[in-house]
Each structure stands twice: as structure tokens, then as C-alpha cells.
Amino acid sequence: MRTFMGRVTDVRDGSVALDRTAFYPTGGGQPHDTGELAGVPVVEVRKGEGDVVWHTVGGDGPLPAVDEEVEGTIDWNRRHALMRTHSALHVLCGVIWNEWGKAVTGGNMEELAARMDFEFDPLPEGFAARVEELVNAELAAGRPIEVSFLPRDEALADDALIRTKANLIPDSVAEVRVIDIVGLDRQADGGTHVRSTDEVGRIKVLKTESKGKGNKRIRLEVVDG
Ligand SMILES: [Zn+2]
Numbered sequence: 001m002r003t004f005m006g007r008v009t010d011v012r013d014g015s016v017a018l019d020r021t022a023f024y025p026t027g028g029g030q031p032h033d034t035g036e037l038a039g040v041p042v043v044e045v046r047k048g049e050g051d052v053v054w055h056t057v058g059g060d061g062p063l064p065a066v067d068e069e070v071e072g073t074i075d076w077n078r079r080h081a082l083m084r085t086h087s088a089l090h091v092l093c094g095v096i097w098n099e100w101g102k103a104v105t106g107g108n109m110e111e112l113a114a115r116m117d118f119e120f121d122p123l124p125e126g127f128a129a130r131v132e133e134l135v136n137a138e139l140a141a142g143r144p145i146e147v148s149f150l151p152r153d154e155a156l157a158d159d160a161l162i163r164t165k166a167n168l169i170p171d172s173v174a175e176v177r178v179i180d181i182v183g184l185d186r187q188a189d190g191g192t193h194v195r196s197t198d199e200v201g202r203i204k205v206l207k208t209e210s211k212g213k214g215n216k217r218i219r220l221e222v223v224d225g
Pocket residue numbers: 028029086090189190191
């Protein structure tokens with residue numbers, strides 16, 4: 001969804017809350033969307049208390065008023081680049097888990113660029129070229145990427161599903177959203193993804209670095225297939 005209508009529920013300090021939104025707020029390692037709301041630019045989107053999402057608007061235009069119906073449009077080029085990047089990172093995690101049994105320790109993504117840290121010590125010989133080849137083969141395979149929801153208890157019981165600490169999922173979450181790259185990787189995840197791995201394109205590993213014991217960093221970019 002690139003364009004939607006929402007009703008303004010609150011306005012505070014240059015930020016607007018709506019009864020519904022297609023804007024993705026910063027979270028789960030994925031940066032926020034940008035775009036326009038009622039004709040003014042949206043420069044930041046973040047989660048507030050409960051389900052509230054705050055859209056910070058820039059420029060000098062007037063802010064919409066509470067109860068006003070407004071049109072929101074997300075910057076699709078940025079969002080699609082982030083979706084491609086996010087899906088590429090799940091493929092990377094799946095490949096590294098299946099091939100080397102190593103878990104993620106951290107990461108960061110921007111549009112078509114990312115770094116991810118894994119618990120290697122040290123990196124295997126020829127790692128950069130090998131992981132690039134394996135990831136690109138999985139991307140080219142056109143694996144479907146499916147979204148589903150699992151009851152919290154069922155999700156927590158599945159060790160493979162939540163490789164980060166289970167206590168990162170707040171108690172208030174009754175259902176866990178799952179991203180399934182069919183046949184490769186299933187992860188609890190709140191981010192946005194493309195529909196199939198071939199929509200990502202390809203990755204290029206730019207650099208590998210040691211960030212200490214049991215912590216090796218991979219820098220990559222996402223390029224058109
Ligand atoms: Zn993710």
C-alpha cells in the first residue's frame with residue numbers, strides 16, 4: 001500500500017497521529033518510511049505508547065487538525081529499497097545459519113546497504129566470495145516470502161524461529177508475526193519484505209571486518225539482478 005486515507009487522532013510538537021497508517025515506524029532494525037501527509041513532507045515516523053504511530057512533518061505547511069481526514073503517501077522508492085534490503089538480510093542469515101550454524105549478533109540497514117554481525121571466530125577462508133555466491137543463488141531461486149501469525153506460546157517454543165533472545169518480544173504481544181522465506185529461513189519479524197527473493201536482485205559483499213572475539217562484520221550492498 002503506497003497511498004491511504006486516515007483520520008487525525010492527535011497532534012503534538014509537529015507530529016501527527018492517525019487512526020490507521022501505512023507508514024512504517026523505525027523498529028526491528030528497519031528505518032522508518034518517508035513521504036507526504038496532507039501535502040506536507042513526513043520526515044520521521046516512530047512508535048509512541050501502545051499502538052500510536054507519530055508522523056513528524058517537516059516544512060512550513062499548516063498541520064492537519066484533529067478529526068481531519070488526510071491522505072498519506074509513502075515514498076515508494078525508499079520503502080521498496082528497504083524491503084529489498086531487509087529480505088536480503090534474512091536470506092543472508094538463513095544461508096549463514098544453514099551453512100555455518102552461526103547466529104546474528106547485530107546489524108544495521110539503510111536503503112540498499114547494510115552491515116550484519118555474526119558470531120564467527122575467525123571467519124572461514126574465502127568467506128566473502130563464498131557467502132556472496134550462496135546468497136545470490138538463493139535470491140535467484142525466486143523463493144516465495146510469506147507472512148503469517150503464530151500464537152505467542154507456539155512461537156516461543158520454536159527455537160529456530162527466534163534466534164535472538166526470546167525476551168525481546170514484549171509480554172503484551174499475543175501473536176508473533178513470522179516471515180517465511182519458503183525452504184530457507186523462518187524468523188519472527190515485524191519488518192516489510194518483498195514477495196519473492198528474486199525481487200531483491202543480488203548482493204555484493206563489500207568488506208568483512210573483525211569487531212572482536214566471536215563478532216565478525218559483513219558489509220554489503222544490494223544491486224539490481
Ligand atoms: Zn527482519
